[in-house]
Amino acid sequence: MRISVPTIPQAILSAATSAAQSISPSAAVERIASFLAPGNVATITGAGVSVDSGIRAYRGVKGRYLNPNYKLRSYLGYTPVRDALPNTTHYALAALQYSGIIPKLITQNVDGLHQKALSSVWNTAYKQERILELHGSLHKVHCSHGHVIDRATFQDRLSAANPEWKTYMDELEATGQRPRTNPDGDVELEGVAYDSFRVPECPTCLAENRHNSILKPELIFFGESIRQDVKDRSYADIEHCSGLFLVGTTLATYSAFRLLRHALELKKPVLMLNIGPTRADPLPGLEKIEMSSRIVMRDAVRAVLGSRVDDDPIIERMLRSGVVQPPSEDD
Ligand SMILES: [Zn+2]
Numbered sequence: 001m002r003i004s005v006p007t008i009p010q011a012i013l014s015a016a017t018s019a020a021q022s023i024s025p026s027a028a029v030e031r032i033a034s035f036l037a038p039g040n041v042a043t044i045t046g047a048g049v050s051v052d053s054g055i056r057a058y059r060g061v062k063g064r065y066l067n068p069n070y071k072l073r074s075y076l077g078y079t080p081v082r083d084a085l086p087n088t089t090h091y092a093l094a095a096l097q098y099s100g101i102i103p104k105l106i107t108q109n110v111d112g113l114h115q116k117a118l119s120s121v122w123n124t125a126y127k128q129e130r131i132l133e134l135h136g137s138l139h140k141v142h143c144s145h146g147h148v149i150d151r152a153t154f155q156d157r158l159s160a161a162n163p164e165w166k167t168y169m170d171e172l173e174a175t176g177q178r179p180r181t182n183p184d185g186d187v188e189l190e191g192v193a194y195d196s197f198r199v200p201e202c203p204t205c206l207a208e209n210r211h212n213s214i215l216k217p218e219l220i221f222f223g224e225s226i227r228q229d230v231k232d233r234s235y236a237d238i239e240h241c242s243g244l245f246l247v248g249t250t251l252a253t254y255s256a257f258r259l260l261r262h263a264l265e266l267k268k269p270v271l272m273l274n275i276g277p278t279r280a281d282p283l284p285g286l287e288k289i290e291m292s293s294r295i296v297m298r299d300a301v302r303a304v305l306g307s308r309v310d311d312d313p314i315i316e317r318m319l320r321s322g323v324v325q326p327p328s329e330d331d
Pocket residue numbers: 143144145146147202203204205206212
């Protein structure tokens with residue numbers, strides 16, 4: 001995310017390929033299953049996990065919140081993220097969470113798709129205990145006095161305050177010309193005037209006779225630090241686990257990279273499933289399978305859970321659920 005999107009040094013990129021295992025999908029399934037089987041596996045996910053839901057991997061652009069048209073772009077970009085559906089990887093992981101193999105999941109994603117995959121079996125409090133959103137959530141907005149507003153409600157208020165932009169967005173939707181959206185719900189928008197975009201006041205502040213329209217998504221922005229309680233909790237999750245599984249992340253953000261390093265320092269077994277080079281590739285002790293999670297995760301879950309899949313209709317349904325709608329390469 002925008003806090004730290006360091007570019008991966010070229011030397012690491014060129015050394016990376018040699019670190020990866022070259023194995024068949026069935027061998028990968030077997031290896032992942034045996035890694036997960038003992039249970040108590042903490043899991044870290046990144047942008048790669050959400051690509052099949054139509055949310056493209058992040059293109060590092062820093063400090064966009066400082067850009068005055070960010071609020072408008074965020075307004076236009078929220079709808080696709082709000083409407084995105086969990087994919088097969090989210091559901092495979094959900095089956096592992098639900099069956100207790102993965103008691104703690106830490107995600108760098110702000111799209112809320114891990115939560116959506118569990119929405120029919122876990123309530124909000126239960127999900128909050130078991131899923132840590134390292135970089136915050138796009139589905140909540142807060143004012144500078146700490147009042148939190150549900151994002152969908154806020155989106156409706158923005159629409160009401162900006163009918164002309166609502167019309168513009170509806171037209172984009174109707175013609176299928178949605179602007180390109182980044183995983184943090186920001187869109188790339190050029191050549192539009194944004195001066196007219198109005199952000200309504202925080203209703204709680206207004207009720208307290210205070211004017212405050214500094215509302216922003218509950219995300220960690222470039223230059224901001226992760227809250228101490230979130231950081232502490234992420235470290236505790238790593239310390240209490242028996243192994244660490246990394247899925248769809250290049251660990252380009254330091255907040256996630258240091259968790260992996262912490263796990264390795266504690267001599268925890270670590271398995272990474274990701275396509276392409278990552279910041280972690282040169283680290284000794286890291287085992288990496290270079291493969292798409294879409295190809296192997298469901299079969300790996302079947303192998304781990306065995307007869308529980310057929311005995312439990314919830315797990316069985318999870319392993320049949322999930323969209324596969326990766327964004328097209330060039331749009
Ligand atoms: Zn407020």
